[in-house]
Amino acid sequence: MTCIARGWAQGLSRLALALAGAMALSPAGAAAPSGVPSAVERWAAACNGCHGARGEGSGAIPALRGQSRDALRATLLAWQQDEASDQRHVMVRVLKPLDPALLEGLAQHYGTPP
Amino acid sequence: MTLHRRDALKVLGAAGLATALGRRALAASPSSSGSVLILGAGFAGASLAWALKRWAPSLAVTVVASPARYWTCPFSNTALLEPDTTDALEVRYGAFQAPGAPTLIRAKVVAVEPEHRALVLEDGRRLSADKLVLAPGVEFASDAIEGYDADAEHRFPHAWEAGPSTLTLAQRLRAVPDGGLVVMTIPPNPYRCPPGPYERASLIAWWLQRHRPRSKLLLLDGKDQFTKDSLFKAAWAARYGNLEWQGLSDGAGLRRVSARENLIETDFDRFTPALANVIPPQRAPALLRQAGLDGGQGWCPVEPTGFESSLARDVHILGDAAIANPMPKSAFAANSQGKACAAALLADLAGEPRPAPVLLNTCYSLVAPDAGIAIVGSYAVQAGKLVTLSEGSGLSPSRGALGTQGDAVRAAEAAHARGWYASIRADAFREGPPWP
Ligand SMILES: Cc1cc2nc3c(=O)[nH]c(=O)nc-3n(C[C@H](O)[C@H](O)[C@H](O)COP(=O)(O)OP(=O)(O)OC[C@H]3O[C@@H](n4cnc5c(N)ncnc54)[C@H](O)[C@@H]3O)c2cc1C
Numbered sequence: 001m002t003c004i005a006r007g008w009a010q011g012l013s014r015l016a017l018a019l020a021g022a023m024a025l026s027p028a029g030a031a032a033p034s035g036v037p038s039a040v041e042r043w044a045a046a047c048n049g050c051h052g053a054r055g056e057g058s059g060a061i062p063a064l065r066g067q068s069r070d071a072l073r074a075t076l077l078a079w080q081q082d083e084a085s086d087q088r089h090v091m092v093r094v095l096k097p098l099d100p101a102l103l104e105g106l107a108q109h110y111g112t113p114p
Numbered sequence: 115m116t117l118h119r120r121d122a123l124k125v126l127g128a129a130g131l132a133t134a135l136g137r138r139a140l141a142a143s144p145s146s147s148g149s150v151l152i153l154g155a156g157f158a159g160a161s162l163a164w165a166l167k168r169w170a171p172s173l174a175v176t177v178v179a180s181p182a183r184y185w186t187c188p189f190s191n192t193a194l195l196e197p198d199t200t201d202a203l204e205v206r207y208g209a210f211q212a213p214g215a216p217t218l219i220r221a222k223v224v225a226v227e228p229e230h231r232a233l234v235l236e237d238g239r240r241l242s243a244d245k246l247v248l249a250p251g252v253e254f255a256s257d258a259i260e261g262y263d264a265d266a267e268h269r270f271p272h273a274w275e276a277g278p279s280t281l282t283l284a285q286r287l288r289a290v291p292d293g294g295l296v297v298m299t300i301p302p303n304p305y306r307c308p309p310g311p312y313e314r315a316s317l318i319a320w321w322l323q324r325h326r327p328r329s330k331l332l333l334l335d336g337k338d339q340f341t342k343d344s345l346f347k348a349a350w351a352a353r354y355g356n357l358e359w360q361g362l363s364d365g366a367g368l369r370r371v372s373a374r375e376n377l378i379e380t381d382f383d384r385f386t387p388a389l390a391n392v393i394p395p396q397r398a399p400a401l402l403r404q405a406g407l408d409g410g411q412g413w414c415p416v417e418p419t420g421f422e423s424s425l426a427r428d429v430h431i432l433g434d435a436a437i438a439n440p441m442p443k444s445a446f447a448a449n450s451q452g453k454a455c456a457a458a459l460l461a462d463l464a465g466e467p468r469p470a471p472v473l474l475n476t477c478y479s480l481v482a483p484d485a486g487i488a489i490v491g492s493y494a495v496q497a498g499k500l501v502t503l504s505e506g507s508g509l510s511p512s513r514g515a516l517g518t519q520g521d522a523v524r525a526a527e528a529a530h531a532r533g534w535y536a537s538i539r540a541d542a543f544r545e546g547p548p549w550p
Contacts, residue, residue: 035169036460036469045165045453046472049446052537053164053544060526061533085511086519087526090476093490097506 040105043098047106055110069111076103148173148463151241152216153223153233153401154249155179155207157186157445158433161452161542162247163216170460175216176241178223178233183277187307188445189535190276191314192480195321197284203276209544223250226405228426245459248407248414249432249448252306252396255412259394265373270392274306286389287318293328294388297378299368301395302336304413306434306443309489311335311393312346313479318391319354320482329388333359334366334380336395341442342479342489348513349481368392398435413437418493418500419468420458421451428462430455440502441493446534447475449542471495474506478531486510486527 037045048054050061057063064072079088080095080103095103150166152159155177163177185203193200210218219241225234232242254272256262273283290296296318300311315333322329331354338361340346350357360366365382371392378385378392397403397412407414407423414431415424421436423429432455433448441447454471461468473493478486492506510527513520540546 035171036464036466037169037457039469041169042453042457042469042472045168046450046474048537048541049449049474050476050534050537053541053546056540056546057533058536058540059533060529061537085515087523087530089508089510090488090490090530093506093508094474094476094492097492097494097503 038105039102040109043102043106044109047110064106064110067111069107069113072111073104073107076107148245149243150175150245150247150459151231151233151243152177152247152249153179153226154251154433155205155218156184156249156251156433156448157538157542158249158448158452159247160205161449162249162432162456163452164542164544165453165456166459167214167216169456171214173460173463174243176219176243177210177216178219178221178235178241180222181220185276185280186445186535186539187274187276187310188538190273190280191310191317192483193276193280194273194284194287194314195317195483197281200277200280200284203280205539205543205545207543209548212548215544223401226401226407228405228407228423228429231428244463245428245430247430247432247455247459248402248435249452250399250401250435252434252443253399255395255397259368259392260370261372262392262394263373266371266392269373269376270371270378270390272391272393274310274393274396283391287321290322290326290329290388292326294326295385296322296329296331297385297387297390298331298333299378299390299392300333300335300337300340301368301393302362304439304443305393305396307477308341308442308444309346309477309479312340312342313481314391315357315359316346316349316354316479316481317483319350319357322356323354327356329356331357332385332387333357334368334378335359335361336367338362341477342487342509345487345510345512346479346481349485349487352513353482396434402431402435407431411437417498418473418495419454419471420462421455422458430459438500440500441473441475441491442477444475444477445538445542446477447473449538450474452542473500476534478527478534480528480531481524482528484528485521485524486529486531487524488527488530 051057051064055064079091082092152163163175166173166175184205190203222236223233224236230242231246232240234240271279271282273279319331367381370379376386378390398408398414402414407425409425414436416431416436421430421432423431432451434443450473458468475491476488478488480486487510489509490507492503493500494503516523
């Protein structure tokens, strides 16, 4: 499909949909879908892929939630500075590109306050 | 151009009235409502649905997934060794019943209409929304191998979709007589789970070593290099005298199969094995290709920030079906892409710029039931392209580098692989204890 044709079709379909929407079965005036996630929230969501949906951990993968902020911060910082030569290489690498503000944000997000 | 209301209604009439899942706010502010329609409840689609609900609980999120049962491919290779564990691979979607969950519709989708952001279901229903996301996984390109018909698929089970076919392959393995030849054919790139065939080969070799000591496993590969090859080959050399790998330059490219003759024919040779596991080449499902979303390439091009199709606005494509190089086609990548897409969709609906995506991948592979290796990738968008961040990427250390720690480190990574599997299921499908 050419861009022009696509633009045209899209304009058309938007209007069609707007009209259809007026007759639709959908919840009228659904509430605002707020919540564009912050950088820390997006990173925390990435952590959840291995550490579980709530950072609860599983088996050999440790829980993030429930650690103290200080302990978590210390671990994250130590691993970030590590040279990745053993079984921790996955975390050492994943943490390398993170800036200090993000690391602190993650410690705050998951760690329990003192 | 000006479009009259009458014309628009005519278009609607011709296309059939879409069941709009939410209202596209044309005049009102962009964040006043929103709806997302997702095809697929695999690792990509389910992860996206739950990420949207986490960040925007009131958003209307609808997922359409095939009524067929779904078993995870991750850990289906270990199920070849312990077929009783196949049951545990099934995802039952219980969390989707809870209040506040995304709406899950179990139905087969028969057509995609990108220009309407609509899905047509087998029963004739047509659904549409503000944003359409397609995550249907892969299709097997049976026409890419000469002689690969339904009989061949039955004779040489691929088990590249987990479930009954995993069990079939496990049973066939047990039927191999001692001394019988086992062959695996491995497709050229790209395909679902780049290290998957080599993990499977390792585990089959492990099993044969114990139960069919005079048998041999021959890998016929359609390429010369593969992911983690140095680590796999070192593990094979140390552990499996019964495994032989041949690459494309060795003449291992697959030419033809014949179910009737029980034949596997390569560029250089012919084999009549006791068991062959033929993994066919793959591509994006016909549903997407027929809608023109692959641009004739077999896989669907996307921009890497929100995984919006390069060919259709407000249509996003995630997971195995998308071209997301250098990310592999993995469950880990699909989960990561689902969250990046969620952030982009919410930004779009709020009229804000799409945030930088957080994209990661780690593929763990077992070289034996108690020995794992991993490859890590961190990715960023630079000048509109997805690139690998070298400082955030790499492989498990070699045995040489580990010295006497070698076995302990490989065992730890196998344990991490198992932990990862439980975690990603909890994250992608919200399995586990109910949420508060
Ligand atoms: C043997 C093996 C081992 C693997 N191991 C790993 C591993 O250890 N780690 C890892 O990260 N990855 C692994 N993978 C890769 C992983 O399984 C895939 O990358 C992942 O499943 C891709 O997710 P997806 O959501 O794109 O597709 P899928 O998981 O295939 O989900 C597709 C969804 O779309 C639905 N669907 C498709 N067509 C239709 C239709 N017409 N109508 C309705 N619904 C439809 C399906 O029902 C399903 O819900 C492995 C793969 C294999 C084969």
